[in-house]
Amino acid sequence: MIHYARIYSFYNSLALKLLRIGIFIWLLALIYSSLSFKFSLTTSSSNIPILFLSIFLMWEIFFRFKVIRISPLVLVKDNDGSNIYNSFTLEALSIFTKSVSSIDIIKTLLHKPTIIFILQKAGFMEKDMHLIEISKGSMANLAFENCRNINSKYVTTMDIFAAYVLLTEDRSQLMFNKELKKEELINILYWAKNTNLQEENNSPLQIAFEGEGMGEGWVTGWTLETSKHVTDITKDALSKKPMFLGREEQYREAIEALSRNKSVLLVGEPGSGRRSLVNALAFESFTGRIKGSLYHQRFYQVLVDSLLAGIQNQGQLEERLNNIVSEIAHSGNVIVFIPNFENILGSSTFNTDLSGALIPYMEKGIIKIIASITPGSYGKFVEPKHSLASVFEIIKLEEPDKDSAFRMLLRKTPEIEKNSKIAISYKAIVSVSNLAGKYLQDRVMPGDGVRLLEDTANAVLLSGRKIIEAQDVTDKVEAKSKIAVGAPKEEERNLLLHLENELSKYVVGQKDAVFGVSEALRRLRTGLNDKEKPISFLFLGPTGVGKTRTAKALSSIYFKGENKMIRFDMSEYSTEESVRRFLGGLTGANGITDAVREHPFSLILLDEFEKSSPKIIDLFLQVLDDGRLTDNMSRTVSFTDTIIIATSNAASEYIREEVVKKKAVDDNFQKNLLEILQEKGVFRPELLNRFDGIIVFKPLGKEEVLQIVGLMLDDLSRKLLEKDISVNFDEKITEKIAKEGFDEQFGARPLARFIQNNIEDLLAQKMLKEEIRRGNKVFVSANDANIITVAVS
Structure with a gap:
């Protein structure tokens, strides 16, 4: 191999290239001159230059299509490391043989299109490259190891360049300055190698005929009736070569099952790659790469709405179905694809079950069907019907792990770039990988990532720019999901840093609660929280000490309105029958999953949580642990971007009694309180341990009550000021409200009612009598007889 590399290097040197061009021009000139002087083509004077030109062209063809297409001797995975150069491509090895130093190698590589691709995707500029001399051997060894780690076939020039960047990072700080880690550069290398395949797959030229031969379709039966109710998905598959990276095992299982004349049921969530796998089968079958009974098959997708159109009764439907099955069976080269298989199994969409009519044909292998269905629908419609499940080969497509899904995105990116005519940066793909789950909650990777990337590309294209950056992805996700996912901007940073001060304007006497909630929100927005579970x-x-008020204040200040809060009175969900209604996913009932699906970035308030049905409390064991909940329609909803606040009056008497005794509300106090809750069976230990924080609200003292009254009167003043009426309240009226409106059992709640009945009603009457008008100044107090007085000026 080393000899071929030297020949390749010598033959592609500048001097020899110029010499070859000169020889070609000289031979053409000789032939032209011979013809110009009208020498006979049979004479030796014209035959000689033609002979040499023929030899020259044959050598050039031989070199281009044979020599430079020679594959390395050993695949990287089969190389034991004794001679790593046996796994180098000819181009990579030739650069190593002709270059004296590593700097010479890099100077040569920087002008290659594949290396320019890596520079662009990593955000490097050629001027950023620091030419640092290192050992050629260490470059070769690291390039070989990187190839082995990403399961590449051979070591290419791209691997050599990536190895150089990694080995010089300590001195160049190139990746550090671009905020790239080693793993990320390896991902860019993987991306480059799968986009620029020629060097690694430069095998000898072979002639291959793809697709059916002329008239081959005439030997199969016509499908005139079937064509009315299907669409040909082979054409769609041929327009772009489908990929099924990470689904090789499922792909193999599908081929084996169909080869045995057994139908296939693909079970997976939307976005898991079910359709891509079918398209891959259609593509490989049409091109003739799948042999046997799957050679040159036609793949048709059933249009269920067209199939059921005009049907009056079950008899007509079975007659139409029998005609279609007869045509498919006679044709011998049709495989039927039925997406959303539950639609013909009695789901609410079409309310028609065709399984009984199809089972006999599938049992005998008369027709071959590929169907797709979600795991929830599979459990509901297929598993209970043993006769239906038995005629299928069940193939499950689980959501791929994060690394595999990310590499699927990298493989899909060139197609998106080509279609949208927009470049995509590596950081943008990282952002897509991290945020796709928040963009479309009803889909999984890689499908939701591809959709996010395509939608972002469209948005960037409309803006007139030519490259997608990470911020573009963030903006798209935030616009659609209403979830704050980007780094906090200046206004939000200031609010987060001073959130305690803002909350304290509304919540009195509960410093621990205000501090705990503020700290949690800061962790959430800086990414320091557990991303797999909600805060x-x-x-x-006790009642009326500010538990609900704290949640409302947080929603108003941070989530921009109390109406952004999702609130449930859990006393309404205490029975077993109410569990389904609370869960959501039912027609006419707005449960918690429905609310979170609509507002994924929100505050959830569960008032009087101890009154919940035990089954609901069991549900929250899952929610608080892994941040997910499945509704009645088997759809999984993420709670990871929510803040959940559960309130409880349980053990309020113990809290009041201990505070009266001047006991400090410290860790020991809380420990005793939790023991009481467990002893009384209010909450189980496994639930209490799942909360990020358990905060005790103390009973209100006289000073706190006076502050709350002041806040309430300030609210009333603001309402009247909107009507151009200025109102002031003195200390006498404040003390009267605090004394007569406060109730130790119900806390501050009766204060609002006292103000409403004794002050608001009085002011309303005077406004209706026009004793108070726009522009007036009103002074509210209490006289010596403790009677409320209103002075107007």
């Missing part, structure tokens, strides 16, 4: 709190304390 959650249990607020414990």
Whole structure:
């Protein structure tokens, strides 16, 4: 191989290239001159230059289509490391043989299109490259190891360049300055090698005929009736070569099952690659790469709405179905694809079950069907019907792991770039990988990532730009999901840093609660929280001490309105029958999953949580642990971007009694409180341990009550100021409200009612009598007889 590399290097040197061009021009000139002087073509004077030109062209053809297409001797995976150069491509090895130093190698590589691709995707500029001398051997060894780690066939020039960047990073800081890690450069290398395949797959030229031969379709039966109710998906598959990276095992299982005349049921969530796998089968079958009974098959997708159109009764439907099955069976080269298989199994969409009519044909292998269905629908419609499940080969497509899904995105990116005519940066793909789950909650990777990338490309194209950056992806996700996923901007940073001060304007006497909630929100927005679960709190304390008020204040200040809060009175969900209604996914009932699906970035308030049905509390064991909940329609909803606050009045008497005794509300106090809750069977230990914080709200003292009254009166003043009426309240009226409106059992809640009945009603009457008008100044107080007085000026 080393000899071929030297020949390749010598033959592609500048001097020899110029010499070859000169020889070609000289031979053409000789032939032209011979013809110009009208020498006979049979004479020796014209035959000689033609002979040499023929020899020259044959050598050039031989060199181009044989020599430079020679594959390395050993695949990387089969190389034991004793001679790693046996796994180098001819181009990579030739650069090593002709270059004296590593700097010479890099200077040569920087002008190659494949290396320019890596530079662009990594955000490197050629001027950023620091030419640092290192050992050629260490470059070769690291390039070989990187290839082995990403399961490449051979070591290419791209691997050599990536190895150089990694080995010089300590001195160049090139990746550090671009905020790239080693793993990310390896991903860019993987991307480059799968986009620029020629060097690694430069095998000898072979002639291959793809597709059916002329008239081959005439030997199969016509499908005139079938064509009315199907669409040909082979054409779609041929327009772009489908990929099934990470689905090789499922692909092999599907081929084996169909080869045995057994139908296939693909079970997976939307976005898991079910359709891509079918398209891959259609493509490989049409091109003749699948032999045997799957050679040159036609793949048709059933249009269920067309199939059922005009049908009056079950008899007509079975007659139409029998005609279609007869045509397919006679044709001998049709495989039927039925997406959303539950649609013909009695789901609410079409309310028609065709399984009984299809089972006999599938049992005998008369027709071959590929169907797709979600795991939830599979459990509901297929598993209970043993006769239906038995005629299928069940193939499950689980969501791929993060690394595999990311590499699927990298493989899909060139197609998106080509279609949208927009370049995509590596950081943008990283952003897609991290945020895709928040963009389309009803889909999984890689499908939701591809959709996000395509939608972002369209948005960037409309903006007139030519490259997608990470911020473009963030903006798209935030616009659609209403989830704050980007780094906090200046206004939000300032709010987060001073959130305690803002909350304290609305919540009085509960410093621990205000601090705990503020800290949690800061962790959430800086990415320091557990990303697999929501932030959650249990607020414990007597009625009317600010538990609900704290949640409302947070929703108003941070989530821009109390109406952004998802609130449930859990006393309404205490029975077993109410569990389904609370869960959601039912027609006419707006449960918790429905609310979170619509507002994934929100605050959830569960008032009087201890009154919930035990089954609902069991559900929250899952929610608080892994951040997911499945509704009645078997759809999984993510709670990872929510803040859950559960309130409870349980053990409020214990809290009140201990505070009266001047006991400090410290860790020991909380430990005793939780023991009481467990002893009384209010909450189980496994639930309490799942909350991020358990906060005790203390009973309100006189000073706190006066502050709350002041806040309530300030609210009333603001309402009247909107009507151009200025209102002031003195200390006498404040103390009167605090004394007469406060109730130790119900806390601050009766205060609002007291103000409403005794002050708002009085002011309303005076406004209707026009005793108070726009522009007036109103002074509210209490006289010596403790009677409320209103002075107007």
